[in-house]
Amino acid sequence: MSNISRDSDAMELNDPPAFNYGTKVRARRTIRNDGTFCGKDIGEVLCNKGEEGYVVNIGTFLQQFYIYGVEFPDSGNRVGMKRKELEPAKPRTEEEDLPLPEVAS
Numbered sequence: 091m092s093n094i095s096r097d098s099d100a101m102e103l104n105d106p107p108a109f110n111y112g113t114k115v116r117a118r119r120t121i122r123n124d125g126t127f128c129g130k131d132i133g134e135v136l137c138n139k140g141e142e143g144y145v146v147n148i149g150t151f152l153q154q155f156y157i158y159g160v161e162f163p164d165s166g167n168r169v170g171m172k173r174k175e176l177e178p179a180k181p182r183t184e185e186e187d188l189p190l191p192e193v194a195s
Contacts, residue, residue, distance in 0.1 A: 102173060107156045113145045114179040115160060121169055136169045137162045142179045143169075 123130045147159030
């Protein structure tokens with residue numbers, strides 16, 4: 091049992107999600123069906139490395155990780171992915187950050 095790879099040191103739920111609903115993201119690696127995607131064979135590709143999609147759902151797994159439901163328009167699949175499997179499609183810059191609304195006095 092010592093060969094099992096675990097992310098036991100990571101606790102993502104202590105922080106807010108890395109991506110928000112509607113965020114455009116890119117797959118950092120090719121994702122294959124591990125048997126949990128209905129209608130596809132085990133090992134079949136669900137999304138390719140570099141494929142872009144949008145976050146449509148945010149859930150949790152093992153009370154430890156955020157799982158992002160990402161809709162990939164090119165493949166037509168909605169895939170649950172961890173933070174380490176995703177990257178922003180376009181890096182955020184300070185100029186793009188929206189200012190907070192001013193409080194009316």
